[in-house]
Structure formats: structure tokens, C-alpha cells
Amino acid sequence: MPNEISGGSENSELSELLDRSMPANSEAIAAVVDSISETLAKLDVPEQKRLEIALAVQEALANAVVHGCGNDPSKHVRCRVKSAPNGRIVIIVTDPGPGFKADGLSDPKKSENLYSDHGRGVYLIRQLMDEVHFERRGNEISMWKY
Amino acid sequence: MDINVRKRSQVQVVQLRGALRMGPAVDSLRQTLEEAMGNGDTRIVMNLSEVPMIDSSGIGLLVRFLALIKQRGGNIKLAQPSKFAVQTLRLVGVLNLFEIFDNDDSAVESFA
Numbered sequence: 001m002p003n004e005i006s007g008g009s010e011n012s013e014l015s016e017l018l019d020r021s022m023p024a025n026s027e028a029i030a031a032v033v034d035s036i037s038e039t040l041a042k043l044d045v046p047e048q049k050r051l052e053i054a055l056a057v058q059e060a061l062a063n064a065v066v067h068g069c070g071n072d073p074s075k076h077v078r079c080r081v082k083s084a085p086n087g088r089i090v091i092i093v094t095d096p097g098p099g100f101k102a103d104g105l106s107d108p109k110k111s112e113n114l115y116s117d118h119g120r121g122v123y124l125i126r127q128l129m130d131e132v133h134f135e136r137r138g139n140e141i142s143m144w145k146y
Numbered sequence: 147m148d149i150n151v152r153k154r155s156q157v158q159v160v161q162l163r164g165a166l167r168m169g170p171a172v173d174s175l176r177q178t179l180e181e182a183m184g185n186g187d188t189r190i191v192m193n194l195s196e197v198p199m200i201d202s203s204g205i206g207l208l209v210r211f212l213a214l215i216k217q218r219g220g221n222i223k224l225a226q227p228s229k230f231a232v233q234t235l236r237l238v239g240v241l242n243l244f245e246i247f248d249n250d251d252s253a254v255e256s257f258a
Contacts, residue, residue: 109238
């Protein structure tokens, strides 16, 4: 179903490649990430690009499960993958949580954070993807790969 | 994720196979490292040649245990990390926290 998503490929028609709903359980993340990788492989997306997208999706789903759903498996996370006619790909991850302000995150590369066991997810997403938007109330992330 | 541990010259060589990411993979490796530390094993070589991806949970686990083990006079050294694993560790600024080797042998010998 064609759709419109702001950013990356503004106002162009998008083709839906995948639409998954998963329980908010960390063990459910891998299957969704792997199915996206397989879908992209069938589209001949290069391996490096697939790995970068897969890791970004992994991080977005993990954030949705842990922070958006509080690890409550009765809640669900939605993950959609769409492609634009110019080959750009967008992945949208939505959770039912209250959302958060991504601007307030600390820099994981600061010396005092290097040995921290958390706080790198959103930073990685921003480094790996070409365009990242937090939508709605901060509980939906759109990640573009050109 | 498959985790194979063998001991060579008082060094634990941990061979990982599969993505190191939140869920069973990170939980299993955490258990492996806790057991090693519980047994007093603080010389660890982590072979990452068959780890195509490490997520932030996996990175957090590695740096956390690196700090704990260094406090006890040991170290976690990486052997043959995949290209994308290296890229990811570099992206978040932790690559230089680890000593990296081309193979298990040289990593094990570096503890001598």
C-alpha cells in the first residue's frame, strides 16, 4: 500500500516491504531484524548497507521493548519497512509508550561514559542511518537509509 | 549464539558464533563471563571472527566486564573481530579500550 512518510523522500510514494507486530520481549527482536535483512538481501541491497540497517533496527526495537513497553510482553511493537522509487529505505518502529526526548541523551564517547553498560543505542542509530526522525510524541522513530 | 570456551595456557578462549545482541546471546555471554570471574579466570580472549554484529547491549556487556576484569588485574582481548564489529566499536568510541589480535595464538601469547 503506497504511503507517505516525512523526511528522506518527501511526498513520494512508498512501497511497503514488511509490516510486523511483535510482543515486547527482547527474545522476539532477532526474528524481526533477521526477516528485514532477508527482505533487503532479496532486493540486492549490499551487505554493508544491510548490516547497518539491521543494527539500527535492532537498537530501535530494543529501545521500544525496554523503554517504550517496559519489557511487558503483553504490549506490542510495530515495525514497518518501506522503499521509495529512488531506492531509499525507511524503517518505522512504533511503541505504545509515552515517548522520550532524544535531544537530552548524553554523548557515549565522552570519557566518563566509555565503560558504561548502556546509553549507545540512539547514538548508533544516528551514526548508521542517513536521516532519523522521532515522530508522534517520541514513541515512533523513522530511520532512512539512502 | 553458540559460545565455546576452552582453556589455553591459563587463558580462557571464548569463541562466539552469531550476532551478539540483546536477548539470549547477551544473557549467555554474561553468564559465561560471570562464571569465568567466579572461577578466578581473568585472562580472556574473545574470538569475534564469526560475530557479524554487536549491538549496544553487547558493547555494554564487553566494556563493563573489561572494567571489572581489569580491576582484578586481568584483561579481555579481542581476536579476529569481523569488519563490521570493528566499525561498530569504533563508532561508539570503545575500540581503543581493547587490545586486538589477528588470531587466538597471538592473543593468548600476549598474556605471557
